[in-house]
Amino acid sequence: MLLEGEGKELVSKVVRDLKKSYGGKISLSRSIAKMVVDNRQSVLTSDAQTDERFKMKESIVLQGIHSAMCVPLVQGESTIGVIYGDRTTTSTSYTTEDIDFFAAIARQISIGLINAQLLEDQKQMVALQHDLDDAVVEEGDVRGVAGRHRDVVADEEQ
Secondary structure (H helix, E strand, C coil): CEEECCCCEEECCCCCCCCCCCCCCCCCCHHHHHHHHHHCCCEEECCCCCCHHHCCCHHHHHHCCCEEEEEEEEECCEEEEEEEEEECCCCCCCCHHHHHHHHHHHHHHHHHHHHHHHHHHHHHHHHHHHHHHHHHHHHHHHHHHHHHHHHHHHHHHC
């Protein structure tokens, strides 16, 4: 999920739900995601229902979230999004190894997003340079024609 818009709302970009087919929308704990965005720190809970940090959070209770993890996507000093996962079953919980793996993936995603932005900036700079070069050539052509016109006028006056 990436932060977008002026209000910096989390917007789903890739969704994988093992219980449903891909639908583009995701049910998640906004409390956990907001905590990660605000603090720029990963969150791991093996039992969100009893975790004091999330006690009585509506999204956790309504969705029956038991185990959850969320890590920030960081670009420089800014959080640009999160990777989020949760489980509603009590049979397995996320571990510190799981969140470490998630964090490694988040770092790679952040690098990819930075590189994509740099590539887009480069394309824009090339396009602007091309437009500038075209303008200079056109201006040079106009000056060349004006200079030749002056030469013709000067020859006729002599």
